[in-house]
Amino acid sequence: MNPVIEVKGVYKSFKNVQAVNGVDFEIIKGQSVALLGPNGAGKTTLMEMIEGIQKPDAGEIFVLGRKWKGNEDTLHQQIGLSLQETHFLDRLSVRETLVLFASFYCLDRRRVDEIIQLIDLAEKSRSYVANLSGGQRQRLAIGIALLNHPKLLLLDEPTTGLDPNARREIWSILLRLKQQSQTSLILTTHYMEEAEQLCDRIIIIDHGRILKKGTLSQLLEAENGPKIIEFSLEAPAETNGFAPSRFQIQWAAGQGKGSVILSDIETELPEFIEFISINKLRLKTLECRRKTLDDLFIEMTGRRLDD
Numbered sequence: 001m002n003p004v005i006e007v008k009g010v011y012k013s014f015k016n017v018q019a020v021n022g023v024d025f026e027i028i029k030g031q032s033v034a035l036l037g038p039n040g041a042g043k044t045t046l047m048e049m050i051e052g053i054q055k056p057d058a059g060e061i062f063v064l065g066r067k068w069k070g071n072e073d074t075l076h077q078q079i080g081l082s083l084q085e086t087h088f089l090d091r092l093s094v095r096e097t098l099v100l101f102a103s104f105y106c107l108d109r110r111r112v113d114e115i116i117q118l119i120d121l122a123e124k125s126r127s128y129v130a131n132l133s134g135g136q137r138q139r140l141a142i143g144i145a146l147l148n149h150p151k152l153l154l155l156d157e158p159t160t161g162l163d164p165n166a167r168r169e170i171w172s173i174l175l176r177l178k179q180q181s182q183t184s185l186i187l188t189t190h191y192m193e194e195a196e197q198l199c200d201r202i203i204i205i206d207h208g209r210i211l212k213k214g215t216l217s218q219l220l221e222a223e224n225g226p227k228i229i230e231f232s233l234e235a236p237a238e239t240n241g242f243a244p245s246r247f248q249i250q251w252a253a254g255q256g257k258g259s260v261i262l263s264d265i266e267t268e269l270p271e272f273i274e275f276i277s278i279n280k281l282r283l284k285t286l287e288c289r290r291k292t293l294d295d296l297f298i299e300m301t302g303r304r305l306d307d
Contacts, residue, residue, distance in 0.1 A: 010059035080150035090130035135166025
């Protein structure tokens with residue numbers, strides 16, 4: 001199967017900043033892929049090169065089997081874009097805005113009606129854009145990106161700055177799209193849960209490099225992989241005086257809280273409880289959970305995704 005996006009050895013720098021540093025990946029038809037990383041990781045620069053807005057310093061990018069140079073008109077007809085920030089004409093209504101953009105593709109008003117339903121703005125169709133909330137404006141931007149039945153949808157930070165309810169409304173639209181069409185999707189995000197909810201594959205990027213890529217289960221080493229034990233003590237303890245242990249405990253300074261990774265919880269959890277008892281500590285809380293993408297990012301970089 002021919003990939004809808006191929007990125008081969010791509011580099012991009014701005015003055016003394018290496019924004020994208022030797023990136024390679026591909027996306028096949030129908031896949032939803034997240035470029036996941038913290039702010040400043042190079043996600044938007046990479047996306048802008050895929051969108052044809054920026055040109056690589058080195059390397060090649062193929063979108064739907066074509067390079068951008070010489071194929072601009074063809075590619076613009078086949079892809080949908082939603083940038084980090086979209087400016088509308090405030091004195092146009094939602095419907096008028098969609099009709100305007102539909103005219104660029106010679107689409108009739110039936111498609112406008114379909115999009116209004118898809119993005120859940122039927123009750124706001126006659127409202128001026130100026131009167132929409134941030135989440136509603138973002139839904140409108142996604143609706144515009146979907147007007148031309150794109151083979152490829154490119155979304156740059158689609159929910160940044162939105163409250164949790166507005167974010168989940170965007171997720172609902174994209175999940176319905178995923179169920180109803182073969183549109184391929186690539187989005188940039190620094191929200192771990194967004195990548196998990198919406199995407200089949202995740203590409204973790206930082207400082208312009210790909211750190212790891214794969215499905216969620218591949219990244220987190222499968223369902224029966226290591227578990228995280230998070231705990232708190234009845235009172236803070238001086239950890240330097242603890243008996244020797246094979247457990248690599250990460251302590252939160254002065255808070256009486258810590259965490260430890262257990263590879264085999266059935267055998268190691270009793271040993272950990274014994275370690276707590278030997279050191280005459282009293283547990284206040286103890287919680288077991290699966291490793292997350294944030295845990296993985298901390299392992300690879302020493303900091304959190306949202307730092």
